[in-house]
Amino acid sequence: MSSQGPELDGQYNPGQTEQRWADLWSQTPLFHASVNKDKEPFTVVIPPPNVTGILHMGHALNDTLQDILVRMKRMQGCEALWMPGTDHAGIATQNVVERQIAKEGLTRDQLGREKFIERVWQWKKDYGSTIIRQLKRLGASCDWQRERFTMDEGYSRAVTDVFVSLYEKGLIYQGDYIINWCPRCQTALSDEEAPHHDLEGKLYYIKYPLKQIPGKGRRISKTKKTKKDGFLFEDAVVVATTRPETMLGDTAVAVNPKDSRYKHLVGSTLVLPLIDREIRIIADPLVDSAFGTGCVKVTPAHDPNDYRMGQSHGLEFINIMRPDAVLNDHAGEYAGMDRFEAREAILEDLRERKLLLKVDAHAHAVGHCYRCHTIIEPYLSKQWFVSMKPLAKPALEAVKKGRIKFTPRRWTKVYLNWMEGIKDWCISRQIWWGHRLPVYYCRHCQEQANGLPEDRPSPGRKQKIREKAPHGVIVSRTRPQRCPECGATDLKQDPDVLDTWFSSWLWPFATFGWPFSQESAAGQEGVDEQKRDLAYFYPTNVLVTAPEIIFFWVARMIMAGCEFMKEIPFRDVVIHGTVRDEQGRKMSKSLGNSIDPLEVIETYGADALRFSLVSASASDIFLSKEKFEQGRNFANKIWNAARFILMNVSSEAGGEGIDARRLNVADAWILAELNGTVRKVTRATGAFRFHEAIQELYAFFWHSFCDWYLEIAKPSIAEKNTQEILVYVLKNSLLLLHPFMPFITEEISSKLPGADPGRSMAVSVWPKPVKAYDDKQAAGQMRAVFQSVFLLRERRHELKLSASAKLNVKVWAGEKKRRSFEQVLPVIRHLGQIENLQIMEEDIVPANSLSLFVEKDIHLYLLLEGLVDIAGEIRRLDQEILEVRKQIKGKEALLSNKGFVAKAPAPVVEGERKKLKELKISSERLTEIRRALQ
């Protein structure tokens, strides 16, 4: 089976092998799943990577874990469907294409909306399949026939449908609110898309002069400081702010109503410095008296808190910025300056006027755009929102009642906390690439309605069926010909598109063709099939994803599933760790610290990549390139073990002809070990403890099978039963390993004697433990082998005997153990490189020998003909005796503890007693030998 030249023999070269299988797999219907009433469905939907994406370590881990589950379930006889696809990723993709056209000296505005969208589609055609190709190279066993894209025609219909039905239910509304605005992407963002990061900012103390004090009606002319507080003036108040530039939009100053320092000032008028606007001092409980000076400047158009105060106090909302965060005409002489430039200019001017009293260092959290990392501007604008409270309710229940389970469990609380405090979701984006809002405006009606109160629910308002749309706003699944109100044909579609996640949240069912439009290209038959598919495969079983996606996607999918399917979208949510670099930083392109999984595949192989990632998947993964060597080495070990077996085994040995009556101890032991491994791997994988499963397999295959059994089997390799066992264990190991390392297992399995070239391991049957091979005795007998061989090797080292030097050994075993020990003597003779092995009838220490104490009632004596270093041997024995006595003391103390004897479970106490007894016998025997030496 060696496919390399003889000089490379013995080294597995994954490169060609893996590519060959990847190509083959992607061309076969092997992973295609369809309704099969005789089988239980098992469904996983892939977290769709961005079309712009290239495979990074996060994907590699995420998709490997899914592949392991899907492959195992498929082998276990499930109709396993892994739904693949990509996400159109609105902002991210638009940014990529904008950069591309920028190279041609073009902007999207120059190109125009239609042309630009064409370019994006072209881009998608050219590069959109990159990540799919990479997933195939990783070995992902997705149903590639079902690949979906969130902008597919059918999928888009689902998005529109959902928007309209939520609108009709009163769960989608339009309104002017402060939202997170990215001045670079020039779009609104949801709260989740604007993560806060700490910044080293400053807190500026600015003096706002009073125009008059209420009740006194007099102008103040003199500046006079009051005694107690550095920031109390008779003729001014001092506000503390981190964003002095927004003062141009101030329309009030607020104090806490209980703040005695300022009580008398509430209602009085201030003159806003720099632009001399008169503003009032208001009282609002939102103000924290302990912070800063207790006086807050209120900028209703540029701060969420101030917005609320603006609403409750009927303040003016002055927007001082353009969408690109350059100050507008409301900013007076600062118009045209960027927000940070303006900050400096304003501070300068304040300083000049002696109004800037103090600057403190002040760390605070500031929102950043999750796409371009620009600092977010809280910005007042008209946007579309989803009322989340009603949707959250059933989604909350589903998790509380345990119908959906998070693994690890602790994420449950994170989910619940977020859901309980859920806020409305801003879904409109001012970009071009995405699902256009199915909203149309009739200018005529809107103009008519001007000045009339708007009919829309406010955020958080109770769910209510919308009776009447706002005037001139038409929300429709298809483009209306004319305005239903006035009949005008001059309708304009809303230019905005929807948040990408507004389509992703439908992924678990929209990928099946829901809501099954009759106009679907699939035709009636196709639609019927889609319906059957959805009924069969939904709800899906497991969703595997990263923690940062819980809010963006997981929570929203649960809400969408409950709302539109009336059924949860999945039963288990598996949250895996984050892949980080050696310093613990998240791997990212911008940091330049990422390890490219494709490079790893190139140098070490996809199996090695998968192995190493999964081994480390118990927590966050701190990666370095060296970690993949372990995977590569393991693959090599598997390769060579298989090579050895195939070189030595007749082509008749298929692993099914084991004669169970002719098993020797080692045979029985390895078969029992395999049973145990089958159980542990099946259980651990099923419980999503992937690292445990792979470590179990590693230990079994390398240490039990290769290190021990293979070595033991060598002398009897010509025997049929040995051959059958070797092939049997190899085959079953490969089956268990296949979900984890699909390539090498498929490759080897295709070369096994009698392999069916048309049958992939992917559709082989997952191993089950064979009861007849359970054997507890064999393990006990083998312990004597391990210990004997180990002691002989140890002595060989100490005595500086060569590894091949033949030894003369006498053994003695107590009556009870004699038969069982004699069975394993051939193994000990072989592995211990023993020339002469004699069984003694009585346990008498032979002359010129070293005694090896294997276990209770099993003693080995290494004959050395005058080579014995008596003094050294005495020293060694003394040490051993000391150690044993220490243990005896410990056990005695434990057993004389009345509490222990009374309260510990009987088997534990019994076990301790037995151990003590054995220790005592050992001690006696060692002492005897020690005495005999003198």
Next chain:
RNA sequence: GGGCGCAUAGCUCAGCUGGUUAGAGUGCUGCCCUCACAUGGCAGAGGUCGAAGGUUCAAGUCCUUCUGCGCCCACCA
């Protein structure tokens, strides 16, 4: 300000519902190119399981507090 996680061998990490002498990989030391594998084999050194209390017959494992890291959420400007 809340919430969560981590701290175990030089390094990277396992250790499920408390019960042998705490494991793996890697690194280090020594001996081996023994006819599957030097991407290998054998042997060895290396741990007061972050600190202090507590519960228990019994604690790396459960509880409390503390220390040091890390993450998430939050409208103290």
